Amino acid sequence: MKLYDAEWAPSPRRVRVYLAEKGIEVERVPVDLRRDEQLGDAYLTINPRGAVPALQLDDSEVPGGAVICESAAICRYFEAVQPEPSLFGRTPIEIARIESWTRRIESDGYAAAVYALRNAAPAFADRAVTGKWPAVPQIPELSARALIMWGAFTEAMDQRLATSEWIAGDVFSFADITGLITIDFAARAGLAMPDGAANLRRWHDAVSARPSATA
Amino acid sequence: MKLYDAEWAPSPRRVRVYLAEKGIEVERVPVDLRRDEQLGDAYLTINPRGAVPALQLDDSEVPGGAVICESAAICRYFEAVQPEPSLFGRTPIEIARIESWTRRIESDGYAAAVYALRNAAPAFADRAVTGKWPAVPQIPELSARALIMWGAFTEAMDQRLATSEWIAGDVFSFADITGLITIDFAARAGLAMPDGAANLRRWHDAVSARPSATA
Structure with a gap:
């Protein structure tokens, strides 16, 4: 899988901090917001929302592959895959x-x-x-x-x-x-x-x- | 427990529709938004946010009782208590x-x-x-x-x-x-x-x- 990421923006940082707390490593693809790469044709085919972060899954994980956007949704995906340490609560x-x-x-x-x-x-x-x-x-x-x-x-x-x-x-x-x-x-x-x-x-x-x- | 509710507002309706889909019944306390009851002293002691809905738990559920505000948080509380039928997903x-x-x-x-x-x-x-x-x-x-x-x-x-x-x-x-x-x-x-x-x-x-x- 690939995580489309950007250096200074808050939503990608939310996912990075979350992954670091979980001890999960994911391949990252940088998107250059200063050059508006998130609004370019290439990136819009990945996430038509024109926003980072976006998580692109492999075909092996979901038939046909899939892209998850919204930082909280990406974190909840990983929380379901690897519940510990819990960051969304247990009870x-x-x-x-x-x-x-x-x-x-x-x-x-x-x-x-x-x-x-x-x-x-x-x-x-x-x-x-x-x-x-x-x-x-x-x-x-x-x-x-x-x-x-x-x-x-x-x-x-x-x-x-x-x-x-x-x-x-x-x-x-x-x-x-x-x-x-x-x-x-x-x-x-x-x-x-x-x-x-x-x-x-x-x-x-x-x-x-x-x-x-x-x- | 008690659900502080209001007739026409969208967030309380979100919780009501959710509970109906789950088949869960909860005692409801109406809050009259037309009279700004949600901003009155009595209600602010329950939810200082001055917003509906709010779910007040019994002491038996949480020591000292507790109030959950934010409609999505209330629904996630019930989803954890009673997972079926799933409305937040399984995989x-x-x-x-x-x-x-x-x-x-x-x-x-x-x-x-x-x-x-x-x-x-x-x-x-x-x-x-x-x-x-x-x-x-x-x-x-x-x-x-x-x-x-x-x-x-x-x-x-x-x-x-x-x-x-x-x-x-x-x-x-x-x-x-x-x-x-x-x-x-x-x-x-x-x-x-x-x-x-x-x-x-x-x-x-x-x-x-x-x-x-x-x-």
Whole structure:
């Protein structure tokens, strides 16, 4: 199988960190986002969504081969193939908590970072939504919305991490991976962790110190 | 356990349709969104997010009780408790396909419906994002973005359903539930299925004819 990957983008990084935590090695094919290779004809035959990451399976794994897109779907594929170490939870309540926090980080924090990045930088003019779309004009007002969302999101995460070692509870999980790539991606979009968010910073230091963080 | 529920909102409906497909009955507590009960002090002690649905477990299920929020997390809780009939897939590739399509529907179609509804209706002035937030002003330009996204989304779904009976493959799944509540919610926000989208309409008729659709 092959993992279509890109160096700095947050979604491919989510998969890389996940695979490193699982100890799974996969052949990687780099896609050059700076040259818009993800929107070129060759890549669009692999993933018509025009987004990375994408996992291309071999014919031996699925008749006719198959491409899985969406980073969370790729991680869930590997979780089903190799359950240990568990990153999506074992018991019903663990599974639910990891899913709930993962989605909260995505809808509140990650969305804010995308709003801030895609609606301001000239490089994303008419490409305000990730992937292959008709022209989608930027909306500068979304930068202001991103600031509101980011402030409330980081405050909520700081509160959560005041009483919990990891985001979803006592065990490192996919929610922490999602949090890490969100915080680091947001920093590139100008959204920082507040100075006073000591719990969030403690958690970010811990998750960044894991060997997987550099994957 | 208790499921905090609301009549017309799409996320609670996602859980109701899911539970009906699974044959699971849960005590429901109605939350009156027309009166903003979800933002009142009583409900905020249950779910500080100020959103429905929320599942409150009994002490016997989790020491100290627990509240699960986010509709997908609630459904995954029940899937872990009662795996059959499977709605999140059994094999790694089924699991990945269901997750991938579910997320695509959410990020492209559901997001467009939220943009259209929340940024136009006077009832949502300064409440352009679901749940308990600081004031979030509406951005009228998001209605135009919603139209672009909805057009591309429904076209892609129609193409997909030209060659697949259900959204994620040969078997009805959580992706179809997500598709149903998205299409019906979008219609309330003024985003319809295109007249020419025959495959999408065939699928919508089939999914709407299941007894679970009225749950």
